[in-house]
Amino acid sequence: MVTSAGVLHPAADSVAELDRVLRRGEPTLRATHVPGTELVVPAAYLDDFDLRSWARDHCDDPAGRGGLRRVAGRATLPVRTACCVALAACTAARLTDAEVRDTAVVIAGNNLALGHQSRSAAAYAADPSAIRAGHVLDCFDTDALGAVGEVTGCRGEGWPIGGSSAAGALALIQAARMVASGRVLRALVVAPVNDLSPVEISAFVKAGAMARVAPGGGAGAACRPFDESHDGFAPAHIAAAVLVEPAAEARRRGVRPLGRILGSGTGTDGRRGTQPESAGQVRAIRAALADSGRTPSDIDYVNAHGTGSVIGDDSEAAALGTVFGTAEGAVGEGAVGTTAEGPCGGPWINSTKAVLGHGLGAAGLVEAIATLLQLDGGYCHATPGLAKPVRPDLRFVTDIITRTPLRTALSNSFAFSGISASLVLGRAAEEDGT
Amino acid sequence: MTHDKIWEVLRRHVLDVLDDVRESEIHPGRNLRDLGANSLDRMDIVVGAVNELRLDVPTAALAAAPTLGELTDLLHAHREQP
Numbered sequence: 001m002v003t004s005a006g007v008l009h010p011a012a013d014s015v016a017e018l019d020r021v022l023r024r025g026e027p028t029l030r031a032t033h034v035p036g037t038e039l040v041v042p043a044a045y046l047d048d049f050d051l052r053s054w055a056r057d058h059c060d061d062p063a064g065r066g067g068l069r070r071v072a073g074r075a076t077l078p079v080r081t082a083c084c085v086a087l088a089a090c091t092a093a094r095l096t097d098a099e100v101r102d103t104a105v106v107i108a109g110n111n112l113a114l115g116h117q118s119r120s121a122a123a124y125a126a127d128p129s130a131i132r133a134g135h136v137l138d139c140f141d142t143d144a145l146g147a148v149g150e151v152t153g154c155r156g157e158g159w160p161i162g163g164s165s166a167a168g169a170l171a172l173i174q175a176a177r178m179v180a181s182g183r184v185l186r187a188l189v190v191a192p193v194n195d196l197s198p199v200e201i202s203a204f205v206k207a208g209a210m211a212r213v214a215p216g217g218g219a220g221a222a223c224r225p226f227d228e229s230h231d232g233f234a235p236a237h238i239a240a241a242v243l244v245e246p247a248a249e250a251r252r253r254g255v256r257p258l259g260r261i262l263g264s265g266t267g268t269d270g271r272r273g274t275q276p277e278s279a280g281q282v283r284a285i286r287a288a289l290a291d292s293g294r295t296p297s298d299i300d301y302v303n304a305h306g307t308g309s310v311i312g313d314d315s316e317a318a319a320l321g322t323v324f325g326t327a328e329g330a331v332g333e334g335a336v337g338t339t340a341e342g343p344c345g346g347p348w349i350n351s352t353k354a355v356l357g358h359g360l361g362a363a364g365l366v367e368a369i370a371t372l373l374q375l376d377g378g379y380c381h382a383t384p385g386l387a388k389p390v391r392p393d394l395r396f397v398t399d400i401i402t403r404t405p406l407r408t409a410l411s412n413s414f415a416f417s418g419i420s421a422s423l424v425l426g427r428a429a430e431e432d433g434t
Numbered sequence: 435m436t437h438d439k440i441w442e443v444l445r446r447h448v449l450d451v452l453d454d455v456r457e458s459e460i461h462p463g464r465n466l467r468d469l470g471a472n473s474l475d476r477m478d479i480v481v482g483a484v485n486e487l488r489l490d491v492p493t494a495a496l497a498a499a500p501t502l503g504e505l506t507d508l509l510h511a512h513r514e515q516p
Contacts, residue, residue, distance in 0.1 A: 073454045
């Protein structure tokens with residue numbers, strides 16, 4: 001069971017806010033100039049994130065506020081944001097001190113502070129003697145693990161789980177497996193903000209993977225997942241955290257959970273490179289379905305990886321077509337229910353990245369939260385910028401929110417190096433799952 | 435090199451490394467741990483000040499000076515004699 005969550009994004013600093021942003025279904029991207037270059041990219045960045053104001057607005061307990069400031073006040077942006085969402089998720093779960101102490105921590109993401117690294121390297125090149133001893137903490141992703149542990153009090157097992165754009169999903173899968181196996185009683189999964197430097201941004205643009213804002217163009221329309229004119233992804237500063245534990249635990253404490261992890265599937269393509277493979281994505285999706293004891297016709301809604309990149313979108317659309325398309329006999333009355341509108345059956349499909357941008361290591365986790373919110377609220381948010389879908393046989397949510405009862409959903413995350421990860425998620429009231 | 439000058443240099447390094455600390459919080463009776471400095475911060479502050487002042491202070495001695503005032507006294511004691 002996913003008992004509670006915390007979220008941070010320029011347009012949403014709580015789970016309730018995220019729900020509102022999704023329901024509004026408008027892009028939250030702004031034209032962002034890349035320092036030292038001529039590039040302008042659509043992005044949703046946290047400008048001057050202030051730990052103290054977040055603490056004032058979200059942390060009722062003065063000791064908690066003081067602890068946050070003392071532990072993470074001068075840490076990198078990934079670590080500061082990780083501590084905030086971790087604290088939010090723990091507080092919302094109403095854990096006792098003893099329960100917190102036994103909680104495992106899973107940190108999602110790798111190469112978190114590339115922006116900070118790049119600035120440090122430049123400062124070092126200008127003046128080697130100015131290097132700070134503190135750099136040895138800031139330069140490693142594990143700083144997030146120690147900081148989250150000190151801020152929340154969690155001191156169970158600690159698992160840093162990388163995976164680039166799939167890290168959030170991999171971390172959640174790992175946590176679910178640990179809890180389901182009984183190895184840990186509960187796990188706090190935390191995905192810090194990924195802070196890219198102009199070096200990575202320039203390389204992504206040069207690789208044709210990242211969208212650009214045309215001179216005089218709007219940022220909101222610049223990232224269009226699954227649209228024929230899609231042109232690349234838009235980076236976003238997103239942090240997310242969830243507490244995973246057996247359903248009985250949340251019930252015992254009287255907390256209303258967000259929803260359930262019914263199953264998961266993950267795999268690799270055995271190939272180096274950035275190119276996705278539909279076959280590998282299909283395998284992961286089918287593994288998740290099998291793990292959850294569900295068939296394609298049970299899936300009402302797919303929260304796609306959907307970054308807006310040409311190759312990525314096309315590959316995922318092909319995979320979804322294979323799994324859910326009419327040719328493979330996957331469309332049943334069960335999937336459509338009372339919602340049979342539009343030219344095709346099968347699950348509704350949208351991309352949260354069209355609204356929030358791509359959180360990289362945090363994407364899989366914030367999108368799992370977004371999926372649970374939609375399952376609970378009975379809606380599929382709009383996919384802004386989607387006017388002409390890349391495939392006519394998939395039921396995309398385009399510019400208008402779809403309101404419909406939903407029971408079971410699939411959430412996809414894919415990454416460079418052939419990584420595929422899928423989660424089957426359900427509402428809190430379901431009978432099985434974790 | 436006066437005691438005041440050493441205090442000023444030390445104070446500036448504290449503010450530089452602990453950039454969320456207010457100037458009013460820095461006075462001779464405070465120690466670095468209370469100001470929120472971890473072990474790496476303390477090293478950066480003290481080494482930064484010692485280097486700028488071009489002093490030669492044994493590390494063990496630095497570890498033994500808990501308050502900012504005592505640290506200033508220690509650095510002053512190791513200044514070069516004209």
